[in-house]
Amino acid sequence: MQWRWRAVEIDVYIKFIVLLVLGFLIYSSVINYRYNLLSERGLKTIQRIHKKDISPEDYSAGFISSEGDFKRARALLPSRDEAYYYLATLYIDYINSEFTKKLRVTEDSGLTEDIAEREAIANLERATQINPYNVDALLSLAWLYEYAGNKDSADRLVAYAETLSPGKIRIMSKILEWAVLRKDMAKVKKLLEDIFTINPGMLSTSLNIIWRVEQDYEELRELVPAKRRAREIFARFLKSKKMDESAKAEEEYARDLAE
Secondary structure (H helix, E strand, O other): OHHHHHHHHHHHHHHHHHHHHHHHHHHHHHHHHHHHHHHHHHHHHHHHHOOOOOOHHHHHHHHHHHHHHHHHHHHHOOOOOHHHHHHHHHHHHHHHOOHHHHHHHHHHHOOOHHHHHHHHHHHHHHHHHHOOOOHHHHHHHHHHHHHOOOHHHHHHHHHHHHHHOOOOHHHHHHHHHHHHHOOOHHHHHHHHHHHHHHOHHHHHHHHHHHHOOOOOHHHHHOOOOOOHHHHHHHHHHHHHOOOHHHHHHHHHHHHOOOO
């Protein structure tokens, strides 16, 4: 008789454990669903307020809405890095926004550029602590450190990011933009060579990154790899910029080069 009661107790205990596990899994699923819903809604709002013709009033309303969504997502799952990163990018967007839009956000929420910078740095630092392999967060934090005058920390983060993603064109392109803005032409030249070696088709995209900052033909031609295909791509790029004479010179130069 005693063993039967013992079996019943074990059966009840097992059922209790199963129900507990199921309850935990359901709760976790609900929290994750809510987290993803808030994050996606915040990102969609950011895309909407990026439109050039959006009014300062609509920009401010969208900013405040996204900020609330990301903060709620962050509170739901503080151990995940995405909401910290998204919130930081929102503050960076505010810092880089037009004066009238920035002013309206300040009037509506009390946010200032100094506060936004501090919040962006704090959120990115937390994101990179949670996930030290989030290269986008690392590079965004490096930009902010550079912006704040902390160049040593910025250089350290960029160097670390490079070790995490060797050969990844997307990350190399981000670092290329970094090098261009800092006018580190030796690094720009090396990155162009590496990008061309990995994927020649991406050379034109990389040249566009440089062109947005540096539109000097003589400067640019010194950076392009001295290989026939690279120079042919460069010639086509110059034609797209209506620089026909320079393009013709590059085509002639390319014919004299080996692949």
